[in-house]
Structures are given as structure tokens and as C-alpha cells.
Amino acid sequence: MSSTDIEPAESRRPARYHAKREAILAAAALAINEQSAKGLTLADVGRRVGLTTTSVTYYFKKKEDLAAACFSRTLDKLLEILDQALEEPTPQLRVRRYLSLHMARLARIQAGQEAPFAVLSDLRAMEDPLRGQLLAGWRTVFRRTRSLWGSPATRVHADLYGARAHLLLEKTFWLPVWLDRYDAHEFDRLEARMMQLLTHGVAAEGQSWAPELIPLVQIQDDETVNRDAFLRVATRLMNEVGYRGASVERISAELKVTKGSFYHHMDAKDDLITACYDRSFNIMTTAQRLSDTVAGNHWRRLSSVLASILNLQLANGEGLLRTTALTSVPAHEFALMLERSHRIAQSYAGMISDGVAEGSMRPVDPFIASQGLVALQNAAFDMRSWASTMPRERAVALYASSLAFGMFDDRVLEAL
Structure with a gap:
């Protein structure tokens, strides 16, 4: 499922229809980010865009359809960013382009020039068949992200690239949590420092991976439900x-x-x-x-x-x-x-x-x-x-x- 897969009849609708639909999607994305997809209501979205609940149902029959369209929009936007990043010739340049495109998007959001993505945290809580369709879209995003590092030479390289892909996605999803502490004019400096971290990591030259596990929890072996x-x-x-x-x-x-x-x-x-x-x-x-x-x-x-x-x-x-x-x-x-x-x-x-x-x-x-x-x-x-x-x-x-x-x-x- 993709928000770009518009039926021929849908594509012939007037520009006013598409503008209002975009406004509904933007308002719904904000609502999802504030109160989760399960907490989304058509009435709340309608209030945000000045429409009645009945008017919203003209565009989306059920709140599940609206939430799915928001998630699908996020997945589509991620694929667009990844496709642009994959135009670069090396893994490092691809990741740099990916990060730069996200930072530019967040700067536009801070300036009020673009609506935020709907966060994907509730995607798994959707009901089938929408859940299955969305998860298939997420797997496409994950595989496309993993391909930033090219084709793995061995199974362990495939495992490593998978870990890197997941973490890169999560790092960019986490950006809005702390980036609002900075003004947009600082984003270039922050981007350079993030890329430095992604390139070299934290450990100094010559340091190895030899941690000592710290005991954190005691898992009970008995059947006592405490x-x-x-x-x-x-x-x-x-x-x-x-x-x-x-x-x-x-x-x-x-x-x-x-x-x-x-x-x-x-x-x-x-x-x-x-x-x-x-x-x-x-x-x-x-x-x-x-x-x-x-x-x-x-x-x-x-x-x-x-x-x-x-x-x-x-x-x-x-x-x-x-x-x-x-x-x-x-x-x-x-x-x-x-x-x-x-x-x-x-x-x-x-x-x-x-x-x-x-x-x-x-x-x-x-x-x-x-x-x-x-x-x-x-x-x-x-x-x-x-x-x-x-x-x-x-x-x-x-x-x-x-x-x-x-x-x-x-x-x-x-x-x-």
C-alpha cells in the first residue's frame, strides 16, 4: 500500500479536494504523534482543520484508514529520502546524504514550512489487513536502508549491515526528541557532529570491545506472579x-x-x-x-x-x-x-x-x-x-x- 497509488478516478478530483486531504493527513499525523494512533479520532482531526466529522469521512471512512494513510505517507517519504541517498557512490556519502536530507526536513518543520511525519511506533498495533500491508512497507524501508552499505560479502556482514540500518533509522526518528533545543541556524553544525559520530564512533583509536556485564535484574525461575x-x-x-x-x-x-x-x-x-x-x-x-x-x-x-x-x-x-x-x-x-x-x-x-x-x-x-x-x-x-x-x-x-x-x-x- 502506498499513498502514491491513487486510483484513476481519484487522480481526476479537483485540486481543492487534494489540498484538503493533505491538510487532514497533516493534522492526523500531529494527532498520532501526540496521542498515538489508537487515540486518534476523526472528530479531533476535523476540529484541527475546521471540518465536521462527517466531512472528514468523505476523505477517510474510518479512523483506521486515516491512520494507515498517515503511516503509509511516512514510509513513502522515507523511501524518497533513501532513493536520493542511494545516488551517492559510497556508503559513507550515502549515509551523509540521508542525514542531510533529514536535517533539512526538520529545519523546514521548525520553520513551519512542512508538516511532521507520523511516528511509526503504533504501526504494529494496527489490525490486519492494514497491519500486514504497512509492515510490508516497513520491511521495504529497512531493506532499502540496509542497502546503503552495499551487498554484504558474508552472513556476518549482512547481520552487521542490518544492525547499522536499524540504528540509523532509529537515530533519525529520535532527532525530534532533542533537536528542539537548538535553533535551525545551528543545524549544519549539529549535522557535522552527528556525521563525525556516525563515521568514527565514540571509542578512541586503539580501544577494543571488551565489556564486563553488569548484573541488572534477577529473573525468577518459579511460577510466582509478582x-x-x-x-x-x-x-x-x-x-x-x-x-x-x-x-x-x-x-x-x-x-x-x-x-x-x-x-x-x-x-x-x-x-x-x-x-x-x-x-x-x-x-x-x-x-x-x-x-x-x-x-x-x-x-x-x-x-x-x-x-x-x-x-x-x-x-x-x-x-x-x-x-x-x-x-x-x-x-x-x-x-x-x-x-x-x-x-x-x-x-x-x-x-x-x-x-x-x-x-x-x-x-x-x-x-x-x-x-x-x-x-x-x-x-x-x-x-x-x-x-x-x-x-x-x-x-x-x-x-x-x-x-x-x-x-x-x-x-x-x-x-x-
Whole structure:
């Protein structure tokens, strides 16, 4: 499915029709970004563009059709950017072009000249057949992104290029979270610093990938269903189908308990996402705090934190709550959680600054590097299927290598 696949009769409609349809799509994308696709309503979109609900249904019969059209539009735009990037002759120039096109788009959005994309976090929560069509579109985007590095020579190169593609996409999806701290006239400088990070990574010349895993959680082997068990299952389901898709019934069914058991541990479902975020944030801050116990330089400490969190994220049955679920929380809770995420990034920035001063890390921009690290650990949950095809240690090393050594350095393969 593609928003460009317009039926002949549709293409003959007047320009006014297409202009209003574009306005509806832009308003719907904003609504999805604010409150998720599940929270989207035709009435809300109508209010945003000055139309009645009935008038909106003239363009989109159901809210599911409108959400799917928004997601399809995002996928189409990503393919357009990737096709332009693929015109360049080398992987490094292709990634540079890809990043430059995204930064230019975000500058236009900040100037009010272009509407934002609809974020794709709720794509998996759509119902079939729309879900299947959209996921097929996403796989096309992923394969096109992976092709920025050319044809892989071996299976391990294919795995590495897949990790790089996923992380590059996630880094660009994460940009709007922190880029609003800067004015558009600074974007060229930020782009250059991001490209430096993508090219060379954080680790200084001569540093290797030899992390020490930090114990973060204790997984119970018995069948006792405690509060943490609810949080682990709820975290996984919200990552997979969104907050609104992770119903109390579905969570309870996964644990083979009654809804009453759920409410024994939680006063209300609205408390669930806050509890899941608290658990996830606590795990991340624990890893940062315990890094002081790791022997070696600051790079080894940072890489140990990263490896430990990725080891958790890539495991079946575990994981941290993705920040994409933030679209489902009330505005005041959203602000508090986002601020806590920024504090975690700030802690990473401090670790990176120490490493730069010591010489174990490159002289990168600590803030940009820390946001890249947050994006990396946040997105890793979606790579569990990819990771299941190889030893966990290899998956962690391959996925982390983009931040450690850059997206064009294959030295991580020497250690595998």
C-alpha cells in the first residue's frame, strides 16, 4: 500500500479536494504523534482543520484508514529520502546524504514550512489487513536502508549491515526528541557532529570491545506472579502493540491469571505505564551507577553499561519500555518522563566527557553522543528476532559497534 497509488478516478478530483486531504493527513499525523494512533479520532482531526466529522469521512471512512494513510505517507517519504541517498557512490556519502536530507526536513518543520511525519511506533498495533500491508512497507524501508552499505560479502556482514540500518533509522526518528533545543541556524553544525559520530564512533583509536556485564535484574525461575512479573509482561506488550493495545485482559492472559490479580498489584491501568517506566529508568540508572565498579578506563565502563543494557534488551521475556509509549501518557506525566530520560542522557554525557578528557574516547560532542546512546539502547528491543539467530554476545557486539567504532569500521568483526 502506498499513498502514491491513487486510483484513476481519484487522480481526476479537483485540486481543492487534494489540498484538503493533505491538510487532514497533516493534522492526523500531529494527532498520532501526540496521542498515538489508537487515540486518534476523526472528530479531533476535523476540529484541527475546521471540518465536521462527517466531512472528514468523505476523505477517510474510518479512523483506521486515516491512520494507515498517515503511516503509509511516512514510509513513502522515507523511501524518497533513501532513493536520493542511494545516488551517492559510497556508503559513507550515502549515509551523509540521508542525514542531510533529514536535517533539512526538520529545519523546514521548525520553520513551519512542512508538516511532521507520523511516528511509526503504533504501526504494529494496527489490525490486519492494514497491519500486514504497512509492515510490508516497513520491511521495504529497512531493506532499502540496509542497502546503503552495499551487498554484504558474508552472513556476518549482512547481520552487521542490518544492525547499522536499524540504528540509523532509529537515530533519525529520535532527532525530534532533542533537536528542539537548538535553533535551525545551528543545524549544519549539529549535522557535522552527528556525521563525525556516525563515521568514527565514540571509542578512541586503539580501544577494543571488551565489556564486563553488569548484573541488572534477577529473573525468577518459579511460577510466582509478582508485581515485577506484571511489569515485565506489560513492558513487552506495550513495546509490541502500544499502551492502548496492551489491555489488562491481554496482560493477565499472558500470565495466566485473572484481571483481579492484576488489580491486586496495580490500582489502575493508568498507573501501569508509570510503573513500567520507573522500572526501566531504575535499571538504566543502576547500570550507570554500577559502572564505577568496572575495572579499566572510562571507555570500558561506558561500554560495559551499554553491553549490559543491550544484553537485557535483546533477551526474550525481558526488556525496557520504549520511549515511543510516551505518546500514551497525560501531558504532565510525559514531561516528567521525558525529563528523566534527558537526565539519563546527561549522565551518559558526563561519562563520555570523562572518557574524552582521559583519552579513551574521541573528542565527540557529549550531548549528541549521549542522545545517540539513548536511541541505541531504546531501539534494541525491536531487534530480538535478529539477535535470536546468533549468540547473544555477538548480537550485542554487532549492535553496539555503530556507536563504539562508527558505521563504516568492521573491526568489531575481528573479535567475533
